[in-house]
Amino acid sequence: MAVRVAEDRSLSVRPGQIVRTAWVDIDLCRLGNRARMSPEAVEKKYRRLLNLGDCAPWPPVVGHWDAERFVVCDGRHDYLASLMIGRDKIFVCWLEEAAP
Numbered sequence: 001m002a003v004r005v006a007e008d009r010s011l012s013v014r015p016g017q018i019v020r021t022a023w024v025d026i027d028l029c030r031l032g033n034r035a036r037m038s039p040e041a042v043e044k045k046y047r048r049l050l051n052l053g054d055c056a057p058w059p060p061v062v063g064h065w066d067a068e069r070f071v072v073c074d075g076r077h078d079y080l081a082s083l084m085i086g087r088d089k090i091f092v093c094w095l096e097e098a099a100p
Contacts, residue, residue, distance in 0.1 A: 010074075011062055011093065018096045021060055023089040024070050026082060032063060032071040037080070045081035056091030064094050 013019055048057060061075030070092055072079045082090045 011059070011095070013095065016098050018098050019093055020096055021091065021093045023056075023091050026079075026088055026090045028068065029063075029070045029072055029079060029090060029092075031076055031079065032073045033076060037077060041077050042080050042084070045077040046084055049078070049081050049085050049087075060091045060093045062093055070094075 011019065057078065061072055061078050063071045063073045063075075065071070072092075075092075079090060
């Protein structure tokens with residue numbers, strides 16, 4: 001029996017866009033939204049990462065590149081939990097325009 005987990009994370013993709021995913025160095029990431037976060041929500045993500053081991057949850061953290069830095073737009077709880085657990089890489093996704 002498959003278990004479905006509802007996520008807030010979503011991404012709207014237009015025709016002509018490509019969704020890219022990659023493991024990036026966590027030191028190259030920064031938060032795009034610094035609104036207050038619930039410690040309980042971060043703890044929940046921390047426990048989830050502990051259960052996953054070296055794997056990453058799906059959907060990945062969503063953001064965009066700003067020069068050499070990846071800006072986390074959606075998935076900040078996962079990002080902070082990854083920092084807390086001591087991971088050196090985080091699985092992320094972003095949109096790019098397709099080549100003509």
